[in-house]
Amino acid sequence: MEDVTYKSFRYICKKYGADVMSTEFISSEALIRDVNKTMRKMTLFEFDRPIAIQIYGANIDSMVEAAKLAETFQPNYIDINFGCPMKKIAGKGAGSGLLRDIPKMIEMASQIVKAVNLPVTAKTRVGWDDNDKPIVEVSERLQDVGIQMLALHGRTRQQLYTGEADWEMIGKVKSNPRFKIPLIGNGDINGPEKAKKARDISGVDGLMIGRGAIGRPWIFREIKHYFQTGKMLPPPTVPEIVEVIKEQMEQSLSWKEYEKQAIWEMRRHFARYFPGVPDFRELRIALLRAEEHAHVLEILDQIVDKYKDTPVDYTNMSLK
Structure with a gap:
C-alpha cells in the first residue's frame, strides 16, 4: 500500500x-x-x-x-x-x-x-x-x-x-x-x-483490508454492520461520495507542502471511486489530469450535477 x-x-x-x-x-x-x-x-x-x-x-x-x-x-x-x-x-x-x-x-x-x-x-x-x-x-x-x-x-x-x-x-x-x-x-x-x-x-x-478500501473507505463500516446484523448497508450516493473525496483532499492539502503534490496523491483514489457509474470515463480522465484544487472541485460538482440520482454498483469492483 x-x-x-x-x-x-x-x-x-x-x-x-x-x-x-x-x-x-x-x-x-x-x-x-x-x-x-x-x-x-x-x-x-x-x-x-x-x-x-x-x-x-x-x-x-x-x-x-x-x-x-x-x-x-x-x-x-x-x-x-x-x-x-x-x-x-x-x-x-x-x-x-x-x-x-x-x-x-x-x-x-x-x-x-x-x-x-x-x-x-x-x-x-x-x-x-x-x-x-x-x-x-x-x-x-x-x-x-x-x-x-x-x-x-x-x-x-x-x-x-x-x-x-x-x-x-x-x-x-x-x-x-x-x-x-x-x-x-x-x-x-x-x-x-x-x-x-x-x-x-x-x-x-x-x-x-488494503486494496479493497481504495475507492471504498466505508467498507469497514459496511463489514461491521453486516457482521452485527446480517444486513447490507445501502451504498453511498454519488453526492455522498463526492463529500468524502473533498474531505480526503482537504486532509491531503493540509499535509502536503504544495497543492500539486496533494492532488497527485489523490489520483490513485480518484481512479477507484464511482464504480459502476455509466459513461464515466471522460470525467474520470478529467479528475486524473487535474492539477489544481479548484479544477478538481469544479469536476466534482459536474459529477454531482450529472449523477446525483445514479446508483453506485460495487458488485464487480476490481481490486487491481
Missing part, C-alpha cells in the same frame, strides 16, 4: 470504522540514512491510533536500527513487512523475498524484538510458490521468537495479486494447536459477504 496509506487516506478509513492502522511501509536503508520523505511517512496523528510503523529491508542490522528509530516516533507497535511481492523489493531479499531464507527471516524478527520495547508484529504470505508453502512452520517460529501478532496474505509470492487468496491455508495456521498469537487474514476482501466467508473459512481473529 505504498503511496496509499498516508495521512489523508488513513483519516478517512478511521472515520469509517478501521480499527487498527499502519503507515506505508518504510525502507530500513532509507530510514537510517535520514531520507526526508521516509521520515515524514512516520509522522503520526492522534486519529491514527492504534497504529503501526511498518518497516522492510534485507539487512538485519539495518532493520534493527530502523526499528529503534521508528520507536522514537511512538507508534503503538512495530510491524515487519515479510510480505511485499514486488520484484524491486522481493528480488533484493526483502519483503516476501525472505520466504526464500526462512532462517534469516526468523533471526531478523528475533533481533528486532530484542531491540525495541514496543510489541513487534509481522506480515507475510503463505509461501514462495505452489511447491513451497512453509507458513505453518514459519508462523510457529515467528511466534517463538516474540512476534506478537501475524498478518497473513493468502497468496504465494509468485502469485503476486493473481488468482485467489487461499483462506483454507490461512485456516491451517489458525487451527495449529501450537499457534497462540492473534492471526489476521488478508486477501481479496472487497465487501461484507466476502469478509464473512473468509472469516468463517479461516477462523481468523481479524481481517486486514
